Amino acid sequence: MHFYQLMIKHLIKLGNIDKKIKSGEKLGACFGMPISIKDNICIKDSKTTCASKMLENFIAPYDATVISKLKKQDAIFIGKVNMDEFAMGLSTEFSAFGPSKNPWNTEYVPGGSSGGSAVSVSSYECVASLGSDTGGSVRNPASFCSTVGYKPTYGLISRYGLISYANSIEQIGPLARTVKDTAFMLNLIAGIDPNDNTTVNNNNEDYLANIDAGIKGKRIGIITEMIGEGIDPEVMTATKEAISKLEGLGAICEEVSLGMVKYSVAAYYTITATEAGSNLARYDNLRYGYEMPVEGYEFNSYISKTRKKFGPEVTRRMIIGGFVPSAGHAGKYFLKAMKVKSKLTKEINEAFKKFDLLISPTVPILPFKIGEKINDPVSLFLVDINTVTANLTGKPAISIPFKIVNGLPIGIQLLANSMNDKLLLQAAYALEQTVKLPEVPI
């Protein structure tokens, strides 16, 4: 279960595109391309549920900027796809409409929170998908399902029309089967947007041009904290092979330490829960919500009752989001988390003075079975340890499919300095050309 809303009215557009072709009208760059959309990105007059019972019948009154841009290019939105509720999770098990399954082995999770996006691309149901990445939510499922997943520099893609979870670090990002397709998508959706003040001007950079430039002479730092304790031996072997292949292409690889990585998961969850506690306060049935009679309730108890529609993970994070920044606790948790974020940013900026790129496995472990970690939240959080750094520091990062071990995919992550997205895609393309992976067994 990864599509839960096939968009018939958009499929009808295929007929219009046929007419355009026959009449010789100019076609958009992705005319007729089936694209799936994570269900936290608004498409006008379509349901946008965030995989939550709270928004089960919410119809978006406007298009997200990324959707407007793709519509102008004649893209076909084949459907809205499954995710962890409000993007809080990394296995797509926390969807109110049921979990998605990994197409490589349906007993395993597809990763998350953009699990439906990765499954739809991996299983050849669409050419590309748009997901959102708050702490690895594009790269993690890309790694688990053997697709490319891209988290751009913070501000490169407009968040207007993306339902907020943790605004200060999240970004919309494309998932596709190849690095070239990913660069193609980025060309269409990146750029400044007056509706999102955090967007940055990329001067209409063409990310596809010179994508085969190679990486000869580039210096790549291997993040030691991401290949240490807790890494699966198979993932370690794959990472060493990737480093060896990059060296074979002329790159110079050396180890580099980012000491704050050890604290990054705690900082990430503290900051995101705080922002979620604020962002999700609007779901009170006064501003957003669902049909529920109010007679007989006192004001506060009505809102409390309303919020019972939130799933367990969202409820937990809202409680944490109220606790960690509260008077008496903010100094111990939230402020320290913000300081870790600042120090980590300093460390990575220092690393980029010496290195062009950084490398790590995208996820330190192989995909796990559905239900295996659902009752152990801390162990589940630690799966994010290699991906949250890019979000906390605003750097671009990509997951490239690299190896299949015992029928399960392993992805390799590359990071670059802010606004070096083009270099990052060139390096990812170079690495991608060194591997030939089997087809998904569906």
Added chain:
Amino acid sequence: MVTVEEIEHVSKLMKIDVDDNAEYLEKVQTIISYFDILDSAGVESEEISMPEISIEELRRDEYIPFAEKLIEKMNHYKGTYVRAPKM
């Protein structure tokens, strides 16, 4: 270590009411206890850096008319009024 009572107090302030209170709060307590690792990060003297945007970079605060009538998207409306039940 944070106590279950402290968490329970905050969840009430957040207007969150769960059925299986003990189980929820226990998991939240486990997670918040994990955050204690931040105590050993040694960042006490660190300055918090925040991105700054100058006012010139912000878009103009202009009224942009919505193409459709938002009121028509409401379930209960009459004329130009939204009908709200008594509370």
